Amino acid sequence: MNIEILKTLEIKKKEIDYHNKKYHSHDNPEITDFEFDQLCKEYDDIITANPEFYFLERSEVGSYPSNQFEKYTHYKPMSSLNNAFSFNDVSEFIDKIHKFLSLSKTFKLDLICEPKIDGLSISLLYLNGSLLNAVTRGDGNVGEIVTENIKTIKDIPINLIKPFPKFIEIRGEIFMKKADFHKLNKSQLENGKKIFANTRNASAGSIRQKDTRITKNRNLNFFAFSIGEYSKDFHFETQSDLLKKFNEMGFLVNNENKIVNNLSQINNFYERILSIRDKLDYEIDGLVYKVNDVKLQTRLGSVTRAPRWAIAHKLPAEIVETVILNIETQVGRTGALTPVGKLKPVRVGGVLVSNVSLHNEDEISRKDIRIGDAIKIQRAGDVIPQVLEVVKEKRLNTSRIYYPPKHCPSCGSITVKPTNEAVRRCLAGVNCPAQAIEKLKHFVSKNAFNIEGLGDKLVETLFKDKYINDFGDIFQLYKYRDKLEKKEGLGKTSIDKLLNAIEYKQKISLDKFIYALGIRQIGETNAKLIALRYNSFDNFLMHMKKATNKQSDSFQELVAIDQIGENIANDLILYINTPKNLNIINKLIEYIIVKDIYPHKNNSKFSGQVVVITGTLKNMSRDEAKNTLQSLGAKISNSLSKNTDYLILGDQPGSKAKKALELNIKIINENEWYDLVNKLNN
Incomplete structure (x- = not known):
């Protein structure tokens, strides 16, 4: 397995997770949607080109909901969409559908094209025609109940028009029209309040108001475009038929849609929408192409975080010029050293950008990036943007070449960069403070133990003060309650909330437990695959110990798991059987309960087989x-x-x-x- 590729994926995934949280949970992105999408595309393209890394495929569709509103588990998860950035990507999307369904090349596949509204996704639950709950996307599985605020939006009916099904989850996008957005920001500025970066953030911020009068005054709008769970008395055969039924029940749908069956027709639709984009009274960040036939949608199904039957075609990105003021080196939880460019702050798409990931020293050398250079950057979604090129004609004599550190900036250990790898690494492991801290941050992150209130800065403080050194120490923090309450910026209320959150998280499913350990190559997807094979912690641990013998049934069973090969298995076995790691795990198990995990039960003869x-x-x-x-x-x-x-x-x-x-x-x-x-x- 190519370690260079693995390290690049780790760096990009960390950036994606950070900006996902800033966007979905805090409504405060640091980069544009396009920049975030580009970063995700770079990540996904690496996996597509290197199928052996399929286990690292992204599964998240948002970020874990905050504690401001009551949580709600969606009947059917709210998925995200994969992105296309060119017509070649769209063509590949169509080809993959034909291949997956074994369709002939002459088969005319109907797709429905729709504008992609830049707003806030919402799920509306109706029981017997009456609005029961309105829930945000959240992390795709769990969202926030915002029903009372949603009731203030005139486009959302409290009661459906007959005929309607007994139960239905109607999904769509809440958005703010351009004129209302500019009016809101003008008012915010005059009153010394927060200026919203874009209409999406304004919509999200409006929905999360405790005072429903504020939401009502924001003049929000809604388009229905998809469906979640529904009762058996609701029937539709195509996406276009579904939109028609939404309209009949009292919803507005975006009429800028068209059914096509070839790439030329898609191109015509794209060019037409692009030509009228500025004239639309709402913001769009792309187009969505969906297989129109619902039976074909069902056959295609989904892969991790997105359906196979739909794709978002992103619109062109904004490119800006700025200056790279300095290059700093960050140390990750696996010891990878990542150079980060500190920029002269520049606004892109309404967001002020001051950092750019430079990925690795080979990338810096290839692009000849120097401190003091004028550079062109492109925002690739809600993530740190990327450097497109150096503006060589503006290079000054004072510009400085970047030299990678020969010693770790955290612990002083010698750094190593293998000949065939792109990433320089500190080999000190948990003896390196930066790596130990990053492992703790990963452990408490939303996709692992998800301990709310234990953010990055607090983890750093607690580690520095020697209150936590390894995973198990987190569950012993109550011993330091009095000392913690006296620390600046904490206090009794915040400490009570933190300790309650820690106590609440003392039970965790086996898949999340495995992921939380931060084992190299063990992402969320294959952590779940492994957990589903062994079901319980004791069974998992027993087989990992036996698997040290490569001739054993335990080793053969591990490498036989779909998407788990020998390289991944070796990293897992090595981690579990390293005495220091095993001691940390045994200490942790004294404070938590790892819950068994089994496949979803159904009446199929294949269930669990x-x-x-x-x-x-x-x-x-x-x-x-x-x-x-x-x-x-x-x-x-x-x-x-x-x-x-x-x-x-x-x-x-x-x-x-x-x-x-x-x-x-x-x-x-x-x-x-x-x-x-x-x-x-x-």
């Missing part, structure tokens, strides 16, 4: 087959073992069919499998 697919399938692609099996609760494996329950047999199966017979594994041919799936779906 280990399934291997071999050979060529005729009726559906291998990806669609895997997706279908996972929806039925199966565990997908890449190789046969005595723990395999079923082998699905396609054409030209090779040696696996023979091995399955030897191991007495149940074999299902493709026709039997296809008939079985049809019965389960009908």
Whole structure:
């Protein structure tokens, strides 16, 4: 496995998580949407080009909701969309659909094109036609209940027009028109209040008001465009049909949509919307293309954080010029040294930018970036922007070349940059204060233990004061209550909230526990895959200890997990069996409960079963087959073992069919499998 690629992914993912939180939880982005999207695209493109890193695929769609409003778990998660930045990306999106569904090249695939409103996603729950709850996206699974504020928006009906289903989750975008946005910012400025960076932030800030009168005065609007869960008495066959039904029930939908079936028609729609973009009375940050046929949407399903049947085509980015004042070096939790450019602050898309990630010393050398240079930057979403190029004709004689540190700026240890890697690294591990702190920050982060109130700055303070040195110390902070209450900026109320939050998080699911440890190459996706295989902490730990023997069944079972190969397995086994790490884990287990995790239960015969697919399938692609099996609760494996329950047999199966017979594994041919799936779906 290419360690250079792994390090680059780690750096970019950290940036993505930081800016996700600033955007979704704080409504205070530091960079534009385009900059954030570009960063995400860079991350996703690396994984696409290097499939062995599929386990690091992004799964988040937002950020964990704050404590200001009551939490609510969506009946059906609110997913995000993958992005296209060119017509080539759109063409690849269409080709992938044809391949996934095994469609012929002549099949005319209808797509519906819609403008992508730059606003706040919301889910509206109606029971017997009456608005029951309105919930923000949150992290995609859990959002905030903002019902009373939503009721002040004139575009959202309190009661639906008949006919309506017994139950339905209607989803769409809350937005502020351009004129109302400028009027609001003018008022904010006159009253010495916060100026909103863009209409999205203004909408989000308005919805999160405790005083509903403030929300009402903001003149918010709403377009319905998608659906969550719904009762069986609601029927629609296409996305266009769904929009029509929304309209009939009393919702406004964006009429700037069109059904197309080829790239030329998509291009015409794109150019038309681009030409009228400035004339629209609302902001858009792209276009959305969706498969119109709902049956095909269902077959395509989703992958981690996004549906396969839709994509967002982003609009061109804004490029600005500024000066790089200095280059500082940050040390990550794995010891990676990341150079960060400190900029002369510049406003891009309404956001003031003062930092830029330079990724690694090879990137700095390749672009010949020097301290004091004039540079062109491009914001790639809610993330630290990227340097496009140096404006060489403006280079001064006083500009300085950046020399990477030979010693760690945190602990003074010698830094090492292997010949075939891009990342320089401090090898001191947890003995390096910066790495220890970053590991603690990761441990308490929203996708791990999610301990609210224990932010980055407080973690740094507690570590510096020696109140916490490892994970287990966090759950012993109550011992220092009196001392903590006397610290500047804390106090009794904030400490009470923090200690209550820590106590509340003493139970965690096995997948989040594994992820929280911060093991190299173990992201959220494959942490869950591993957890679903072993189910309980004791079983997981036992097999990891046995897996030190590569000839053991435990090792073979681990590497056979879909998306988990030998390189990932080695990092996991090494971490768990390193005495210092094992001592930290054993100490931690004294204070917490790791909850068992099992596949979603259903009536399928495949629920909880280990399934291997071999050979060529005729009726559906291998990806669609895997997706279908996972929806039925199966565990997908890449190789046969005595723990395999079923082998699905396609054409030209090779040696696996023979091995399955030897191991007495149940074999299902493709026709039997296809008939079985049809019965389960009908």
